[in-house]
Amino acid sequence: EVQLVESGGGLIQPGGSLRLSCAASGLTVSSNYMSWVRQAPGKGLEWVSVIYSLGTTYYADSVKGRFTISRDNSKNTLYLQMNTLRAEDTAVYYCASELPPPRAFFHYWGQGTLVTVSS
Amino acid sequence: DIQMTQSPSSLSASVGDRVTITCRASQNVNNYLNWYQQKPGKAPKVLIYAASSLQSGVPSRFSGSGSGTDFTLTISSLQPEDFATYYCQQSYSTLRTFGGGTKVEIK
Numbered sequence: 001e002v003q004l005v006e007s008g009g010g011l012i013q014p015g016g017s018l019r020l021s022c023a024a025s026g027l028t029v030s031s032n033y034m035s036w037v038r039q040a041p042g043k044g045l046e047w048v049s050v051i052y053s054l055g056t057t058y059y060a061d062s063v064k065g066r067f068t069i070s071r072d073n074s075k076n077t078l079y080l081q082m083n084t085l086r087a088e089d090t091a092v093y094y095c096a097s098e099l100p101p102p103r104a105f106f107h108y109w110g111q112g113t114l115v116t117v118s119s
Numbered sequence: 120d121i122q123m124t125q126s127p128s129s130l131s132a133s134v135g136d137r138v139t140i141t142c143r144a145s146q147n148v149n150n151y152l153n154w155y156q157q158k159p160g161k162a163p164k165v166l167i168y169a170a171s172s173l174q175s176g177v178p179s180r181f182s183g184s185g186s187g188t189d190f191t192l193t194i195s196s197l198q199p200e201d202f203a204t205y206y207c208q209q210s211y212s213t214l215r216t217f218g219g220g221t222k223v224e225i226k
Binding site for chain 2: 035037044045046047050058060061094096098101102103104105106107109110111112
């Protein structure tokens with residue numbers, strides 16, 4: 001059974017930094033396309049970032065230059081380093097694995113971790 | 120970035136109704152279009168991938184169609200467990216994007 005478990009969320013002041021983790025079991029992070037997707041309270045889904053199996057990374061314009069996606073293969077864990085946080089980054093952050101093309105959909109999701117950016 | 124526009128943003132329907140949700144992409148996404156269902160407090164779940172392929176375990180009352188820029192999700196006979204929010208998502212571009220969502224409520 002595949003499980004993705006996020007952690008690291010919490011209350012942080014504007015301008016601060018936070019690192020989210022996504023521990024995987026039943027799935028090898030380094031062999032999969034792994035993404036972060038967020039959802040602001042009462043709002044829709046927003047894709048944030050992806051790391052491909054070969055290590056290539058991409059970011060949404062809203063977080064580019066502030067967020068960094070990475071992984072630790074030895075721990076089978078995905079990370080999202082979030083710097084210079086803004087109020088508009090407040091959201092539940094999900095990690096998700098994506099099947100490669102041609103299916104290319106988010107297959108497994110974690111339960112999410114809430115990040116609140118507020119003074 | 121590819122913008123995804125869903126309509127309507129919400130709808131009220133009764134059990135047994137046929138429901139149609141549309142999704143338009145700002146540029147061609149071929150058939151790299153997925154549909155998800157999300158219930159409150161839960162992660163999304165894929166219903167349809169590659170525009171028209173039904174994910175394993177999803178009831179056959181759900182169907183998808185379209186290609187290029189215009190897509191449709193249809194629920195042939197709405198069931199009580201289908202009241203939820205539905206999102207389209209394109210996986211054509213390396214920068215994935217979701218539609219704004221359609222909330223399906225009980226009439």
